[in-house]
Amino acid sequence: MTYAAITGWGKCMPPAVLSNEDLSTFLDTSDEWIVSRTGMKQRRISHVPGIDLATVAGRRALACAGLAAEDLDLIVHGSCTFDEQVPNSASGVQVKLGAVNAASMDVNTACTSFLYGLSAASAMVRTGAVRNALVIGVEVISPYMDWSNRNVAVLFGDGCAAVVLQPSEKEEGLLGEQLGCYADARQILRVRGAGGVYTNRGAQLGNTLWDFDGGEIFKKAVKGMALASQKVIARCGLTAESIDLVVPHQANLRIIESVAKHAGLPMDKVFLTVQQYGNMSAATVPVALVDAIEAGRVRPGSTVLMPGFGGGLTLCSHLVRWGDRVTPLAASDAELPPCTRTALELVNDIRARKGTYDASADGLLWPRFAEVDAAQ
Numbered sequence: 001m002t003y004a005a006i007t008g009w010g011k012c013m014p015p016a017v018l019s020n021e022d023l024s025t026f027l028d029t030s031d032e033w034i035v036s037r038t039g040m041k042q043r044r045i046s047h048v049p050g051i052d053l054a055t056v057a058g059r060r061a062l063a064c065a066g067l068a069a070e071d072l073d074l075i076v077h078g079s080c081t082f083d084e085q086v087p088n089s090a091s092g093v094q095v096k097l098g099a100v101n102a103a104s105m106d107v108n109t110a111c112t113s114f115l116y117g118l119s120a121a122s123a124m125v126r127t128g129a130v131r132n133a134l135v136i137g138v139e140v141i142s143p144y145m146d147w148s149n150r151n152v153a154v155l156f157g158d159g160c161a162a163v164v165l166q167p168s169e170k171e172e173g174l175l176g177e178q179l180g181c182y183a184d185a186r187q188i189l190r191v192r193g194a195g196g197v198y199t200n201r202g203a204q205l206g207n208t209l210w211d212f213d214g215g216e217i218f219k220k221a222v223k224g225m226a227l228a229s230q231k232v233i234a235r236c237g238l239t240a241e242s243i244d245l246v247v248p249h250q251a252n253l254r255i256i257e258s259v260a261k262h263a264g265l266p267m268d269k270v271f272l273t274v275q276q277y278g279n280m281s282a283a284t285v286p287v288a289l290v291d292a293i294e295a296g297r298v299r300p301g302s303t304v305l306m307p308g309f310g311g312g313l314t315l316c317s318h319l320v321r322w323g324d325r326v327t328p329l330a331a332s333d334a335e336l337p338p339c340t341r342t343a344l345e346l347v348n349d350i351r352a353r354k355g356t357y358d359a360s361a362d363g364l365l366w367p368r369f370a371e372v373d374a375a376q
């Protein structure tokens, strides 16, 4: 039987750090509130588009696997914050990498986009539809953020990481996954309005309207990730005790602690990044995975559980068996262009561009669909 081994990994974090103190210069919030309710101390703000973060992470992951860009048959770009509406972002990464032989597709299941992309790409490698695949989790949320809304503005950050998949005859890579979606609650986490890194006439950065019921999402995230984890562990014929490492989606430290408790997973097996990166949506799990490998927490043959939750409300838990290699075959010299501004300056620039446009005053484009809209 053919498996899809993870043979390369790499991350690309924007260097500008936005602290809780920075946020409290323009929001009615405090370091004490943010740390006690979420565990977050800081997050990153990107000075480049998501495609550029993904290209650097992709180059690093390819070098780690010892592959050239031409060797790629597939690029999966997991994200919910795209630089442009059309064409897709994966094709932008493909052209920057020079991956001339690849097919390219985007996957958007919000915070779970990397993990759903990992499912899709692993299945294609396992059937033989493709050989070498690059799976990216990237998010540049800062231009989509409503920076006037303290309920959401303190929670998110930008970031990116990617993995390379290759066929293997050994039982490694993704062993199983549990996927699901609480679609009847999709309206409690919703972003509407203009976003992306390119401004259009009349559509400016940050003119988004966020519907966000944090308390309700919290409860559903705990239930969804805990149940999905229990199911995938059982389906793979394993027990909670046999999990070596948990690399969860990181929306809130208290959510992670509750998931671990409900799924019978001790916190000392959970790898945390929420303090320094916040919630990077689709980038959260792959960035944490790369950090865990670099910290020596992933060993040859390790069993790694990756629970995820996000808008939709999509949920999942992925169980991976690591292969023999936990060190890169080679390093890439790919780097981002230098960032000359502080994270607070980058955010204040987005805030200043917001102008007087009021996204909340905008209604549905086609009133005859209003009834349908209200029901969803």
Ligand SMILES: CC(C)(COP(=O)(O)OP(=O)(O)OC[C@H]1O[C@@H](n2cnc3c(N)ncnc32)[C@H](O)[C@@H]1OP(=O)(O)O)[C@@H](O)C(=O)NCCC(=O)NCCS
Pocket (backbone or CB within 6 Å): 028, 029, 030, 033, 034, 037, 038, 111, 150, 151, 152, 154, 155, 189, 213, 214, 215, 216, 217, 218, 221, 251, 252, 279, 309, 310, 311
């Ligand atoms: C958002 C979240 C941190 C709020 O924590 P919480 O413990 O539920 O917060 P509480 O309900 O106790 O407190 C809410 C109060 O804090 C206030 N508040 C919200 N954000 C705040 C901030 N950044 N600073 C200070 N106060 C804030 C609210 O206005 C509210 O005040 P009120 O009670 O006077 O109305 C938490 O619910 C959460 O993490 N939810 C899920 C996160 C999520 O959805 N992530 C994305 C999907 S994976």
